[in-house]
Amino acid sequence: MWLLWAVIAGxxxxxxxxxxxxxxxxxxxRIARGDHDGLAALYDRHARPVYSLAFRILQDQGExxxxxxxxxxxxxxxxxxxxxxxGPVAAWLFTLTRSRAxxxxxxxRVRPGHTADESxxxxxxxPGLAPDLQALSAEQVGRLRVAxxxxxxxxxxxxxxxxxxxxxxxxxxxxxxxxxxxxxxxIRLALGKLRDSLAGTI
Amino acid sequence: MTADEHxxxxxQAALFVLDALPPDERRQFEAHVAGCVECAAEVRSxxxxxxxxxxAAPQIDPxxxxxxxxMESVGGAPPHHAAAPAGSRLIGAVPxxxxxxxxxxxxxxxxxxxxxxTRVGDLEARLSGALARAAAGDRLIxxxxxxxxxxxxxxxxxxxxxxxxxxxxxxPAAPQAAGxxxxxxxxxxxxxxxxLPELPAGRTYQLWVLTAQxxxxxxxxxxxxxxxxxxxxxxxxxxxxxxxxxxAVTIEPDGGVPAPTGAMYLVGRPAGS
Numbered sequence: 001m002w003l004l005w006a007v008i009a010g011x012x013x014x015x016x017x018x019x020x021x022x023x024x025x026x027x028x029x030r031i032a033r034g035d036h037d038g039l040a041a042l043y044d045r046h047a048r049p050v051y052s053l054a055f056r057i058l059q060d061q062g063e064x065x066x067x068x069x070x071x072x073x074x075x076x077x078x079x080x081x082x083x084x085x086x087g088p089v090a091a092w093l094f095t096l097t098r099s100r101a102x103x104x105x106x107x108x109r110v111r112p113g114h115t116a117d118e119s120x121x122x123x124x125x126x127p128g129l130a131p132d133l134q135a136l137s138a139e140q141v142g143r144l145r146v147a148x149x150x151x152x153x154x155x156x157x158x159x160x161x162x163x164x165x166x167x168x169x170x171x172x173x174x175x176x177x178x179x180x181x182x183x184x185x186x187i188r189l190a191l192g193k194l195r196d197s198l199a200g201t202i
Numbered sequence: 203m204t205a206d207e208h209x210x211x212x213x214q215a216a217l218f219v220l221d222a223l224p225p226d227e228r229r230q231f232e233a234h235v236a237g238c239v240e241c242a243a244e245v246r247s248x249x250x251x252x253x254x255x256x257x258a259a260p261q262i263d264p265x266x267x268x269x270x271x272x273m274e275s276v277g278g279a280p281p282h283h284a285a286a287p288a289g290s291r292l293i294g295a296v297p298x299x300x301x302x303x304x305x306x307x308x309x310x311x312x313x314x315x316x317x318x319x320t321r322v323g324d325l326e327a328r329l330s331g332a333l334a335r336a337a338a339g340d341r342l343i344x345x346x347x348x349x350x351x352x353x354x355x356x357x358x359x360x361x362x363x364x365x366x367x368x369x370x371x372x373x374p375a376a377p378q379a380a381g382x383x384x385x386x387x388x389x390x391x392x393x394x395x396x397x398l399p400e401l402p403a404g405r406t407y408q409l410w411v412l413t414a415q416x417x418x419x420x421x422x423x424x425x426x427x428x429x430x431x432x433x434x435x436x437x438x439x440x441x442x443x444x445x446x447x448x449x450a451v452t453i454e455p456d457g458g459v460p461a462p463t464g465a466m467y468l469v470g471r472p473a474g475s
Contacts, residue, residue: 053256073276091252091256153327162217164255177327187217
């Protein structure tokens with residue numbers, strides 16, 4: 001994964017998010033000095049989207065909590081090594097979160113007895129809860145929503161299976177019963193559309 | 203590298219960014235992108251998309267106790283100033299409150315709707331696959347049922363107590379052709395033939411039953427040979443059909459005719475008559 005970060009090192013932070021990113025850097029510097037308040041600050045800024053992502057992937061409250069604990073513990077250990085040129089701190093935390101959650105999901109798949117309590121999961125999703133306004137403006141949330149919603153169902157399903165379920169292209173093709181070439185093309189199209197519609201907002 | 207090959211790498215770039223490559227393909231792509239400016243630019247341009255997908259998850263507040271658990275896990279005392287709940291930062295900014303609430307509701311509903319839509323899309327895709335398989339299965343079952351019913355029909359005809367067998371001989375139009383009809387008043391008519399010439403477009407063979415009392419009867423008994431000139435057909439017969447004195451096959455316009463008009467290809471009389 002380090003290579004990906006090296007590759008995206010050229011990303012430029014838009015000015016609108018510079019303050020948020022500055023706050024993240026300060027929090028990481030404090031953590032690096034062993035200051036627990038730095039971790040508290042980082043937690044307060046990112047726990048909600050991190051927890052939401054873990055829950056989206058695992059559909060299990062207890063497991064999502066474990067992931068959040070692991071991710072912030074890792075941030076605590078690795079803050080000193082964090083290289084700001086790698087990209088936004090939030091992106092780093094999301095990558096850690098997804099990777100750990102997908103690992104759990106895969107481990108769960110080889111234990112077929114386990115099934116998530118879907119009704120409980122659905123009930124926990126409160127449509128009235130506030131989005132992470134601090135990190136993503138309402139306009140950005142809106143554009144993101146529109147871009148995702150306007151994807152054809154197959155493209156959206158393919159992307160969701162990859163990102164939220166950690167399936168490879170071959171597994172996605174099998175799950176959606178589509179030729180592999182079709183899946184590859186659709187994923188590329190969908191990512192391109194998301195990138196284009198959101199250009200300059202992230 | 204050809205343009206096509208590079209198009210393949212670009213597809214790999216999207217899969218790489220989405221972490222959808224199996225380990226071996228991931229390593230190959232990493233090796234490639236290390237030396238390819240274009241692919242590195244492609245990866246860079248797509249790199250923000252996973253962050254968007256992370257943000258697209260429906261937002262839920264973690265339990266309050268989790269913060270204490272996290273802090274304790276790194277050996278930290280619970281922070282003196284307990285963290286304000288996410289929403290309460292807005293208190294004091296009264297003019298913003300209504301707008302924030304409205305934005306929150308819109309965005310929250312949107313995220314929820316997105317999650318539902320995604321699920322629906324996924325389920326639709328799976329359903330259409332399942333329906334296609336079910337339809338294919340239904341067709342197989344229908345074909346098998348028909349084959350079984352046909353076989354049963356043939357057995358019934360052949361086992362009929364009133365079975366009459368009629369051998370048909372090729373006529374000058376088709377000297378190599380031969381046919382055989384099995385007729386039972388109660389159970390129906392079975393007809394087989396070999397070496398029937400290929401039909402011209404717009405034409406069909408039609409089977410006729412001749413009786414002593416009536417004009418030639420063909421109850422829509424059209425026969426089409428397969429590529430090898432073979433026919434194996436079964437037909438229902440009217441119960442009031444008199445005992446056949448002969449059977450014949452003629453060539454007729456597509457769809458058949460009420461009375462024979464075309465050349466005779468096969469004709470024969472009941473055995474023993």
